[in-house]
Amino acid sequence: MGSEIDMESQTCSSDQEPTAIFKNVNRPVFLKFEDVVYTVEIKKARCLKTKSKKSEERNILKGVTGAVLPGEMLAILGPSGSGKTTLLTSLGGRLSGQLSGSITYNDKPFSNQMKRNMGRSFEATKCKNIIISGPMKRGVSGGERKRVSIGQEILINPSPLFLDKPTSGLDSTTAQRIVSTLWELARGGRTVAMAIHQPSSRLFYMFHKVLLLPDGNPLFFGKGASVMDYFSSIAYSPFVHMTLADYLLDLANGKNVADAYACVPSNEVDKEQKAVKDALATSYKSNLAHIEGRD
Numbered sequence: 001m002g003s004e005i006d007m008e009s010q011t012c013s014s015d016q017e018p019t020a021i022f023k024n025v026n027r028p029v030f031l032k033f034e035d036v037v038y039t040v041e042i043k044k045a046r047c048l049k050t051k052s053k054k055s056e057e058r059n060i061l062k063g064v065t066g067a068v069l070p071g072e073m074l075a076i077l078g079p080s081g082s083g084k085t086t087l088l089t090s091l092g093g094r095l096s097g098q099l100s101g102s103i104t105y106n107d108k109p110f111s112n113q114m115k116r117n118m119g120r121s122f123e124a125t126k127c128k129n130i131i132i133s134g135p136m137k138r139g140v141s142g143g144e145r146k147r148v149s150i151g152q153e154i155l156i157n158p159s160p161l162f163l164d165k166p167t168s169g170l171d172s173t174t175a176q177r178i179v180s181t182l183w184e185l186a187r188g189g190r191t192v193a194m195a196i197h198q199p200s201s202r203l204f205y206m207f208h209k210v211l212l213l214p215d216g217n218p219l220f221f222g223k224g225a226s227v228m229d230y231f232s233s234i235a236y237s238p239f240v241h242m243t244l245a246d247y248l249l250d251l252a253n254g255k256n257v258a259d260a261y262a263c264v265p266s267n268e269v270d271k272e273q274k275a276v277k278d279a280l281a282t283s284y285k286s287n288l289a290h291i292e293g294r295d
């Protein structure tokens with residue numbers, strides 16, 4: 001594999017000195033975001049009759065709050081189009097436009113110094129014109145590209161480190177290697193935040209914090225280990241065996257139990273799902289809409 005960065009071989013066992021990239025971070029960062037709202041203006045097509053161009057505002061993030069300590073790994077979960085990438089981009093200081101609320105790094109706003117220390121691995125990252133492969137020199141697969149992209153970022157010993165769906169499209173073993181590597185990086189005092197689609201249960205339990213974000217509206221923020229206790233406490237529990245992430249995504253879509261709406265007329269399903277989402281959003285506001293972080 002020639003020049004491929006082998007992240008797995010970088011993992012340290014307890015009787016070895018940690019490899020350079022897993023050594024403690026130089027600058028620990030406490031990341032805090034409060035009531036983050038992001039609005040875009042959507043231009044509509046010109047009306048032929050009046051010849052006027054209409055536009056409307058759309059809130060992509062609707063008041064998202066959370067905190068990640070040095071040494072912690074945050075997973076942002078939610079259905080497609082729910083605002084996960086937008087939130088990560090805003091945390092990375094790269095979102096222009098109507099952004100309000102507060103995002104701080106060690107209680108200070110975004111700065112050029114912070115930008116230099118940050119690592120970002122987003123889906124659009126390409127290894128264009130770089131040949132990283134074997135004798136056939138055929139370039140890289142999607143999984144290899146993701147690993148190289150993450151490897152490139154961690155070489156600068158970054159913190160915080162933001163990753164957009166680092167495991168999407170990968171087999172479960174490779175996905176686990178990647179998340180284990182990120183967990184090791186967090187253990188060295190880095191602040192790690194990632195958007196992720198449906199992590200398996202063994203991945204889920206590696207996350208210190210979880211943010212569930214349907215429609216840009218948080219339904220849960222807190223310790224990964226306490227997520228089911230929270231939903232049970234407000235009377236939401238899965239009746240059938242399903243992975244934690246599947247259940248959370250069902251809730252985020254307003255679906256309380258598997259097949260819950262099988263006998264409900266389709267025009268009623270939307271209403272039912274909205275009612276579940278509204279109830280969860282209300283519970284979030286009264287129970288969790290405060291900063292949890294330093295404990």
Ligand SMILES: Nc1ncnc2c1ncn2[C@@H]1O[C@H](COP(=O)(O)OP(=O)(O)OP(=O)(O)O)[C@@H](O)[C@H]1O
Pocket residue numbers: 040041042060078079080081082083084085086087195
């Ligand atoms: N600048 C923009 N202008 C208009 N719409 C936008 C803009 N940025 C984001 N959106 C919309 O906001 C929504 C959230 O997008 P985002 O990419 O953050 O979702 P996501 O949760 O990461 O989705 P996925 O899991 O499918 O990648 C989408 O509907 C997207 O089209």
